[in-house]
Amino acid sequence: MTTMQKSLCVFIHYSKHLNLPNYVRIYINELMNYFDQTILVTNKRALKTESLFQSQNGTVLFVENEGYDFGMFFKAIQSINISKYHQIACINDSNIIFAELGPIFTWGLNQQVDFWGLIDSHEAPWFSSHQNNYHIQSHFLVFNEKAIKCLPLFFADIDIKSIFNEKDKKQLRKLIIDKWEIGLSQFLLKKGLQSASFFNSLAFSAKYNRKGKNITKSFYKELIIEGYPLFKKNFVVKKSWRSYIGLKEPWVKLIEEYATNQWNIPLLIDEMRST
Template sequence: MIERKKNLCFFLHHFSGDYFPVYVQYYLNELEHYFDEVIMITNDRRISQKPSLLNKSVRIQFEKNEGYDFGLFYKGFQSIDPSNYNQIACINDSNVVFGKLNFLFDWGKAQQADVWGLVDSHEKPWFSEHEDSYHIQSHFVVFNNKAIASLPDFFKTIDYNQMIKERDLKKLRRKVINDWEIGLTQYLLSQNLTCCTFVDSKHMAVKKDALKPVNIFHKHYTELIEGGIPVIKKRLIMDRSLKSKLKFRSRWSKLIRKYGEKNWEIDLLIDDLNLIKNYSSGNLEEMNKHFKKILYNRTA
């Protein structure tokens, strides 16, 4: 009897605290509905607080933090036999998800693409070495059979050892964006594989009369959420600049409360995000202590 191939999701997470943030636990629990296996690959650290919201079937794999998301995904991929899977997803923690994603996975199933994702981009960084900058944004990418088979050869195009040895964080970030984020999509297209995304950034930019490519999930997050996509970039929430305070204020929490999944503890989610924001550049011990207080009040 031939064993059925499975679907696998690698969820890439980096955090300094000694617990798993609420938004991460909710994101993982939602992803579990669409995959046979979900593995969170996270930076190696001591976890003192039990992830009480996280489903037990989600596996946790601790790894040394090297090469940003590329390094974590590379290590995860090397730990499996890819021939056992007909779908492998690479999803990271840069989004806060506050609702069900069935609309996205239903759409993905209906596509004939070899690789699909949440949103694409045509932005070309000044350091990009690619003539065509089109790429699926790497925070949410799903590889089907042909794309999975092409990943080992793609990895050979990147000097992994050089990347993990790079200590200049600016150079490393540029290299990851050029080689991994843009490079991956461009490599798969060069192999005559097909790519598509749920949100077409160019189409939306035209609707907004944008003169140049923009990051849709940063620029037009309100329209996306109001249009039924319960996703917001964590970076928008965590931005502590004066410009952000004047422009953004508490809009993100109002949007999450209005459009968040009614069966989720949305207030707990928002409290934890505010906690992370307030201590993002402060005392980790205080952040961990305050989180435990919030969780204790919830369970008391």
């Protein structure tokens, strides 16, 4: 790493709304504490960009919505000179942040690895083309220098055009999971690169003596208690029968107990559920 190299966070967000949701604004501004530059990559629309960022190191990149998160990250990488960066993160809007990320990035700074993330997975979908399905979950991925240099090789190795041209949403989702979600980690590992995750899914499952394919769903209570700072957006926007009879969802009490006070997360959740 040279003294001139910087760190970059690429934050991926899709929405039809013309205002940036507060949960995204909070997430991005927390991430900006740990990176020299931040790019918000989002689909083309008349988004109101005034006062989006808490500092001057943030920019917005509008792109066509092709290939979901993969397509947006690819286009962001194409728009920069990757040699200027010693670290690039790819983080998306599929989670709500309710706790500060300081412990995560302190841990990441001390890892002697080429890429790392918040949580890993061994989940193997039936359509996977991989013998080994281990991967760092793509909603929170950080690439260090060796991994950054491999990104152009990875993009050249897959058929990007066929992904962008796929119109069937179910088939596109399968392609993204296989080629991007699982495929990226496997590509880097086969290049001899080293990885790590803040939460190890196998160790976590063994600790609680319970199996779960995706522990962010099956172990969300335990994860929150042990310091996981994110919560799946799908849990929030999807209401169960409890909501319709005036009862709190099981996860609400956890969020209220473990969320940082500075962001008023319960109010933010109410806002999301009312839109």
